[in-house]
Amino acid sequence: MKLNGSVKICFLGDSITEGAGASCRENCFVSVFGRKTGAVVKNFGIGGTRIARKETPSVNPRHDLCFLDRVAELDPDADAIVVFGGTNDFGHGNAKLGTPSDPATEEYTFYGAMRSLCLRLIRRYPTKPIVFLTPLHRKSEDATVNEIKIPCHPLRDYVAVIREVCAEYSIPVLDLFATAGIQPKIEEQRAAYCPDGLHPNDRGAELLADKVIAYLSAL
Numbered sequence: 001m002k003l004n005g006s007v008k009i010c011f012l013g014d015s016i017t018e019g020a021g022a023s024c025r026e027n028c029f030v031s032v033f034g035r036k037t038g039a040v041v042k043n044f045g046i047g048g049t050r051i052a053r054k055e056t057p058s059v060n061p062r063h064d065l066c067f068l069d070r071v072a073e074l075d076p077d078a079d080a081i082v083v084f085g086g087t088n089d090f091g092h093g094n095a096k097l098g099t100p101s102d103p104a105t106e107e108y109t110f111y112g113a114m115r116s117l118c119l120r121l122i123r124r125y126p127t128k129p130i131v132f133l134t135p136l137h138r139k140s141e142d143a144t145v146n147e148i149k150i151p152c153h154p155l156r157d158y159v160a161v162i163r164e165v166c167a168e169y170s171i172p173v174l175d176l177f178a179t180a181g182i183q184p185k186i187e188e189q190r191a192a193y194c195p196d197g198l199h200p201n202d203r204g205a206e207l208l209a210d211k212v213i214a215y216l217s218a219l
């Protein structure tokens with residue numbers, strides 16, 4: 001995929017896409033991606049949001065603006081879509097992980113919601129590149145009880161579902177969990193790239209942007 005000023009890319013995501021952790025929104029990975037490539041970037045990141053629906057309302061209603069409903073807000077003339085989510089489904093969602101047989105109509109499990117999200121995107125952009133990014137490592141990734149005291153699977157299981165469902169729909173996946181080079185459980189990397197153990201700082205955002213640029217350029 002040729003990245004230049006004639007290309008418009010929509011980024012659908014959560015707080016990392018929105019820019020949490022960076023010194024300013026202009027230094028989030030989406031903005032850095034735009035500056036380095038010249039592409040027109042549209043940032044549809046909303047902090048705290050998840051892929052799957054939540055069975056009970058969140059304390060902050062903004063967190064319930066799930067990815068599924070926001071597909072319709074993406075620019076219809078986009079040349080490519082990049083989806084970066086899943087860490088909040090692990091961190092503070094109450095949707096079950098589900099099973100490999102969950103249909104796209106079951107939007108209250110992560111399996112079902114992933115299928116629904118893939119189908120919504122494909123139907124809106126049947127001939128355009130759609131790319132998913134897996135969650136980054138985070139310091140709490142091995143937790144079995146999440147931030148709202150709900151039992152959860154470790155983050156690696158959500159990553160595996162993203163890989164599995166995207167393969168089912170032939171959607172490319174940039175596996176940042178495996179290849180970003182950021183592991184906040186290693187103190188030196190946490191200090192360098194994500195001081196809070198989750199959100200990339202300016203240096204981490206640039207690293208992330210470079211990974212995404214290289215991946216999309218190779219499509």
